[in-house]
Amino acid sequence: MTQQQTEPAAGPAGNPSMRDRIVEAAAELFYGRGIRAVSAEKIIAKVGITKVTFYRYFRTKDDLIVAYLERRAKWERDAIAGARQAAGGQVPEVFRLVAEGIGAESCSPGFRGCPFINAAAEYADADHPVRHTVDRHRKWFKQAIEEMLTEIGVRDTSAAADELIMLRDGAMVGGYLGNPATIARSLYAAGKAVIEHHRSTEGQDG
Numbered sequence: 688m689t690q691q692q693t694e695p696a697a698g699p700a701g702n703p704s705m706r707d708r709i710v711e712a713a714a715e716l717f718y719g720r721g722i723r724a725v726s727a728e729k730i731i732a733k734v735g736i737t738k739v740t741f742y743r744y745f746r747t748k749d750d751l752i753v754a755y756l757e758r759r760a761k762w763e764r765d766a767i768a769g770a771r772q773a774a775g776g777q778v779p780e781v782f783r784l785v786a787e788g789i790g791a792e793s794c795s796p797g798f799r800g801c802p803f804i805n806a807a808a809e810y811a812d813a814d815h816p817v818r819h820t821v822d823r824h825r826k827w828f829k830q831a832i833e834e835m836l837t838e839i840g841v842r843d844t845s846a847a848a849d850e851l852i853m854l855r856d857g858a859m860v861g862g863y864l865g866n867p868a869t870i871a872r873s874l875y876a877a878g879k880a881v882i883e884h885h886r887s888t889e890g891q892d893g
Contacts, residue, residue, distance in 0.1 A: 705744065709730065709734055710755055710758055713755050714758060716730060717752065717802075718805075719797065721805070722817075749815075749816050750816075752816075752817050756802065756806060759802050760820075760824040763828070764827070766788060767785070770785050770788070778835045778839045781835060782835070782878055782879070786871045786874040786875035787875075789859065789874060790869075790871030791871070793858060793859050793861065793867075793870055794866055794870060800859055801856065806821055832844075832848040836882070839882070840886065841885050841886060847881055847885040851881055851882075854881065858873070858874045
């Protein structure tokens with residue numbers, strides 16, 4: 688567990704808080720250059736603050752990395768919730784919207800892959816706070832998929848969710864080579880095939 692100072696998300700008149708400014712700068716540098724390649728000094732220089740101010744909000748660089756990943760995790764949770772609301776409770780439509788979103792993101796300028804996969808690759812120690820943050824988000828993502836699969840009658844939701852996540856991870860890599868429409872269509876079609884496979888094999892082993 689890390690210890691971080693908490694404060695309102697925004698300052699007077701809706702301006703970003705100092706903590707948010709630090710996390711925003713870190714997110715840009717960590718994602719664009721790699722986490723280990725970016726020192727606290729580089730972030731301090733980008734924000735234009737003193738070391739004293741930086742360490743007032745984050746005791747260590749690891750604390751800041753966790754905050755960066757938690758910020759991204761919240762963004763993804765909000766994106767899934769938004770897709771569910773936009774789809775009006777229709778799970779296949781949720782998957783289509785998510786596929787479109789992944790396609791658009793993975794082909795956008797400056798895309799460097801999944802932030803969580805990137806972080807896990809840089810921090811091999813499974814007991815490191817960064818890996819704990821990655822694992823928590825991946826667990827949440829799988830549970831969110833399993834809940835939707837349950838709603839459409841898939842029984843072995845764990846296996847189906849694992850396969851859908853594998854497709855998503857591959858699509859994030861494929862974004863370097865394709866275009867948004869192609870990535871979205873391929874991801875949705877492959878995901879639909881996974882779901883139909885698990886539906887068609889329900890009960891056949893017993």
